[in-house]
Amino acid sequence: MEGGKILSQTKVLTGLETRQAVEAAFEEALRTAGVSKNNVGRIVVTGVGKQEFPFEHVEVSEVKADARGVIFLFPAARTVIDVGAEEGRGIKCSAEGKVVDFTLNEKCAAGTGSFTEAMARALEVPVEKLGGLSRQSTQAIPMNAQCAVFAESEVVSLLHAKTAKPDIARAVHEAIASRISSMVRKIGVEKEVLLIGGLAKNAGFVDALKTDLGLEVFVPQEPEFVGALGAALIAEGES
Amino acid sequence: MLAHYGYKDGSGDYYISIDTDKCAICADRNCVAACPAGVFEIITDDYDEKTASVAAEHRKKLKYSCAPCKPNVQRQELPCRVACPFQAMTHSW
Amino acid sequence: MSREFWRWKEYNWKAPDLDWRSAAGITAGIDVGSVSSQAVILTDGKIFAYSSQRTGSDSPESAQRAMNRALDGTGMSLENIQFVVGTGYGRVNVPFAQKAITEIACHARGANFMYGPTVRTILDMGGQDCKAIRCDEKGKVTSFLMNDKCAAGTGRGMEVFADLLSIPIEEIGDLSFTVEEEPPPVSCTCVVFAKSEALRLLRRGWAKNKVVAAYCAAMAHRVVTLLERTGVEKEFAITGGIGKNRGVVERIEKELKVKAMAPSWDTQIAGALGAALFARALLEKSRSVN
Numbered sequence: 001m002e003g004g005k006i007l008s009q010t011k012v013l014t015g016l017e018t019r020q021a022v023e024a025a026f027e028e029a030l031r032t033a034g035v036s037k038n039n040v041g042r043i044v045v046t047g048v049g050k051q052e053f054p055f056e057h058v059e060v061s062e063v064k065a066d067a068r069g070v071i072f073l074f075p076a077a078r079t080v081i082d083v084g085a086e087e088g089r090g091i092k093c094s095a096e097g098k099v100v101d102f103t104l105n106e107k108c109a110a111g112t113g114s115f116t117e118a119m120a121r122a123l124e125v126p127v128e129k130l131g132g133l134s135r136q137s138t139q140a141i142p143m144n145a146q147c148a149v150f151a152e153s154e155v156v157s158l159l160h161a162k163t164a165k166p167d168i169a170r171a172v173h174e175a176i177a178s179r180i181s182s183m184v185r186k187i188g189v190e191k192e193v194l195l196i197g198g199l200a201k202n203a204g205f206v207d208a209l210k211t212d213l214g215l216e217v218f219v220p221q222e223p224e225f226v227g228a229l230g231a232a233l234i235a236e237g238e239s
Numbered sequence: 240m241l242a243h244y245g246y247k248d249g250s251g252d253y254y255i256s257i258d259t260d261k262c263a264i265c266a267d268r269n270c271v272a273a274c275p276a277g278v279f280e281i282i283t284d285d286y287d288e289k290t291a292s293v294a295a296e297h298r299k300k301l302k303y304s305c306a307p308c309k310p311n312v313q314r315q316e317l318p319c320r321v322a323c324p325f326q327a328m329t330h331s332w
Numbered sequence: 333m334s335r336e337f338w339r340w341k342e343y344n345w346k347a348p349d350l351d352w353r354s355a356a357g358i359t360a361g362i363d364v365g366s367v368s369s370q371a372v373i374l375t376d377g378k379i380f381a382y383s384s385q386r387t388g389s390d391s392p393e394s395a396q397r398a399m400n401r402a403l404d405g406t407g408m409s410l411e412n413i414q415f416v417v418g419t420g421y422g423r424v425n426v427p428f429a430q431k432a433i434t435e436i437a438c439h440a441r442g443a444n445f446m447y448g449p450t451v452r453t454i455l456d457m458g459g460q461d462c463k464a465i466r467c468d469e470k471g472k473v474t475s476f477l478m479n480d481k482c483a484a485g486t487g488r489g490m491e492v493f494a495d496l497l498s499i500p501i502e503e504i505g506d507l508s509f510t511v512e513e514e515p516p517p518v519s520c521t522c523v524v525f526a527k528s529e530a531l532r533l534l535r536r537g538w539a540k541n542k543v544v545a546a547y548c549a550a551m552a553h554r555v556v557t558l559l560e561r562t563g564v565e566k567e568f569a570i571t572g573g574i575g576k577n578r579g580v581v582e583r584i585e586k587e588l589k590v591k592a593m594a595p596s597w598d599t600q601i602a603g604a605l606g607a608a609l610f611a612r613a614l615l616e617k618s619r620s621v622n
Contacts, residue, residue: 016532086525101311107249108482109524118524146299147248148524149483149492150460160389182303187311240473241466243561246481247554249522254477254561285437286472299481331561 001232008033009225014085018049026053044235046227048086060234062227063091063102068237069230070194071097073220078190081209081217082227083180083199085113090184097230101187109148111179113199118148119172122155123165127202134169134204141167143175151175169204177208184213193217196226240284244293245301245331253302254331255293261327262290273322276304291327305330344383344401350375352408357615359415360402361438361607362395362429364422367459367487367573370604371398373406373413377612381406382601391422398604399428415615417607433610435603436465436476442606443569444471446597452565455555455584455592456602457574459487462555464562471606475562482522485554487573489523490580493547496527497540501577508545508579515542517549526550544579552583559588568592571599 001007010032012025030037043057046065062082070077071093080091088105105111109118120127141163145151151172158168176199181189193215199205200223210217220226245254255278270279270291278301282292297304308317309332319328352358355375363370365387372382383401387394395418403409410428418426419438426432443454449469456463461480467473483489494501515538520526530543538546551574570592574580585591597605 016528016535103311105250107520107522107525109522110248111250114524144299146246146481147483148522149488153488157389179300179303182300182306186306186309241475241562243475243477246479247558248482248484249520249525252557252561256561285433 001229001236004236006229006232007035009222009228011224014049019052019054022049022052023054026055042235044231046231048084058235060231062087063089063099065227065230065234066196067091067093067099067230068097068233069226069228070196070220071095072229072233073226074192074194074218076192077194077218079184079187079193081180081184081193081195082197083111083113083195083205084197085117088112088180088183090180090187092187092190097233103183103186105179105183110146110151111176111183113197115148115151115176116172116199116202116205118152119155119169122152123159123168125165125169130169130172131201131203131205133166134173135207136166137170138164139167140174141171143171146175146179170208173202173204173208174212177205177212181209181212189213189215191215195219196223198224200224240290242290242292244298246299251302252331253305255301255305256329256331257291257293258325258327259284259288259290261325263288265291265323265325265327267324269322269324270319270328273318275307275318278304279319279328302332342383342385342401344381344404346381346402346404346406347379350378350380352380352406352412355380357612358408358413359417359608359611359615360399360413361604361609361611362398362416362418362423362426363420363435363438363601363603363607364391364395364398364418364426365420365435365458365603366461368600369394369398369420369422370601371395371402372601372604372608373402373408374605374608374612377609379597379605381408382598382604384598384600387422391425392427395422395426395428415611415618417611417614419603419607431610431614433607436463436478437473438603438606438610439463439571440465440467440473440476440606441471441609442602442604443467443571444469445605445609446595446599446602447567447569447593450567451569451593453559453562453568454602455559455568455570455572455575457485457487457555457570457572457580459573462486462558464559466562466565471609477558477562479558484521484523484526485551485558489551490574490577492523492527493530493544496530497543499540499544504544504548505577505579505581507541508548509582510541511539511545514549515546517553518543518546519550521550521554548577548579549583552580552587555580555584556587564588564590566590569595569599571595571602573600575599 010028082089092101418429423432466475
C-alpha cells in the first residue's frame with residue numbers, strides 16, 4: 001500500500017509449509033507492485049501464521065486487522081464475521097474501525113471453512129462448486145452431526161440413502177451458518193453485517209447466514225484480502 | 240445421580256450438570272418453561288425416577304443453545320438457575 | 333470410506349457346558365451401537381451366548397442379526413427368551429425387545445458383572461462416543477458423562493489417523509511404544525486439525541511410530557480431562573473398542589496413576605450384558621407380581 005492506495009495483493013495457499021507460503025506471497029506482492037523490499041517502510045502482519053513472517057515486522061491480532069480493513073471498504077459496517085479455514089470470528093467494530101467486542105470459534109473444525117471443505121470432499125464436488133450446488137436444493141434436511149468428522153460419515157450415509165446432493169449441500173451450509181450466527185449473537189448483531197474470509201465466497205453459506213440472522217449480509221469483492229488490507233492500513237496509520 | 244450432558248471439543252468444555260436427586264423431589268419443574276431455547280425436558284430415567292434432562296437435540300450443541308443467555312456483555316443470572324428452587328443444574332462454562 | 337482399515341472381527345460365543353433347556357429364566361440384551369451391535373443371552377443369570385456384529389444402516393435388522401448370531405448353534409430360538417431389553421443408540425428400534433434402557437445404565441450393570449462389585453469408575457471408549465460412568469457396588473449409576481459430539485477420543489478419531497498413516501488399527505497400540513523417547517502429544521484436539529499437524533510432522537521428518545505415539549498421547553490426555561469431570565474412584569475399568577488399544581490405555585493409566593482392571597469377558601459386550609441383567613430383574617419382578 002502507498003498513500004491509501006493498494007499497489008498489489010497476492011494470495012498463496014498456505015499448505016503444510018507456512019513459512020514458505022508467507023515468503024512466496026510477500027515476494028510475489030513486491031514483484032507485482034514493482035517495489036523492492038528495501039523500499040517497504042513498515043510491515044504489519046496478521047493471521048494465524050503471523051509468527052512465520054521472516055522479515056522485520058509488527059504483529060496485530062486478526063480481529064484488529066479485520067475491523068480496520070472492513071471499515072475502509074464499507075464505512076457503515078458494525079458487525080464483521082470472518083470465517084477462514086481454521087477459525088471463525090465475530091467482531092463488533094466502531095465507525096473508526098476499532099474493535100469494540102469480539103468472539104471466536106477456534107480449535108474445532110465444525111465452525112470453520114475446514115468443515116465445508118471436508119463436506120465437499122465427501123460429496124465429491126470441488127469446494128468452489130458447493131455454494132452453487134446447494135442453491136439447487138428443493139428440500140431442507142436436518143444434519144445431526146456437530147463435528148466435521150461425524151458429519152462426513154453422515155454425508156456418506158445420506159448419499160447411500162440416495163439423498164439428492166443439492167439437499168445435502170444445503171444442509172451443510174445451514175449447519176455451519178447456524179453455528180456461526182449463534183457465535184455472533186454473543187456479541188450482539190448490529191447492522192450492517194459484513195462477511196469476509198474464504199467462506200464468504202460460498203454463496204450457499206451466505207444465503208444460509210442471511211436467513212439465520214434475518215439480516216442482509218454484505219460481502220466485499222475480495223473477501224480473503226480484508227485482513228491483509230487492514231494490516232496494511234494499520235501500518236500506514238502508524239508510520 | 241449427577242448427569243453431565245454436553246461435550247468437550249477443541250474449543251472447550253460445555254456441560255450442563257444436573258443433580259437428579261434434587262429433581263426427584265421437585266414439584267414445579269420450572270426449568271422447562273424458563274429456558275428460552277427449550278434445553279430442558281422431564282424424563283423418566285433408567286431407575287424409574289422423574290428427573291430433568293437436557294433434550295437430545297441440544298446435547299451436541301450446548302455452546303450454541305445457551306449462547307443467547309450468555310452474551311459477552313451484560314450477562315445476567317441464567318434464567319434456568321433462577322427458576323430452579325434447588326439450583327440443580329450447573330454450567331461448566 | 334474407500335478403504336476400511338477398521339474392521340473389528342464379527343464373532344460369537346456360546347458356553348460349552350450350559351443346558352438352556354433346564355433354565356428357569358432366559359433373558360437377553362441387545363446393544364445396537366453406531367458401529368457394532370451385540371447380543372447377550374443369559375440362562376439363570378449366567379452368560380449362555382453372545383455375539384458382536386457390525387451395525388448396518390438398518391437398526392432393527394442389525395439387532396436381529398446380532399440376536400440370530402448369538403442363537404446360532406444353540407438350538408434355542410427367540411421364542412424361548414422370556415424378556416429382552418434393548419440398549420444403545422438403536423435401542424428404540426429393537427422390535428423384539430420389551431423395554432429400552434439407556435446404554436449408560438446397562439454399561440454400569442454389565443461392568444459390575446464383569447469386573448465384580450468393586451468397580452466404581454468405567455471409561456467406555458466406543459466407535460463414535462466416549463463415556464465416563466461412576467457406579468455403586470450394585471452397578472447403579474451415581475454419575476455419568478457422555479461425549480458423542482466430537483470425534484476426538486473416539487474410535488472414529490483413531491480410525492481417521494490409522495487411515496492417514498496407512499496402519500491397521502490393531503497395530504497402532506504396539507507401534508506407539510516402539511519409540512525411543514515419548515514425544516510431546518499432538519497439540520490439536522480436533523481430529524481434522526490434528527491430521528494437518530500430523531502431516532506437517534511427517535514432512536519435518538518424524539517417523540510414523542513417533543506420530544502415532546504423539547497422537548495416542550493426545551487422545552489419552554483428552555480422555556483423562558473428560559474423567560476429571562466425573563472424578564475417578566477405584567476400581568477403574570476401561571471398556572469399548574479403544575480399550576483394546578494399549579497405546580491409549582497405558583498412557584491413560586500412567587496419567588491417572590491408576591491401573592485399569594483386567595476384564596474376565598470381552599468388554600465389547602458390557603452394554604448388552606447389562607441389558608440382559610436388567611431383563612432378568614424385570615422378569616423376576618413380573619413373576620413375583622403374578
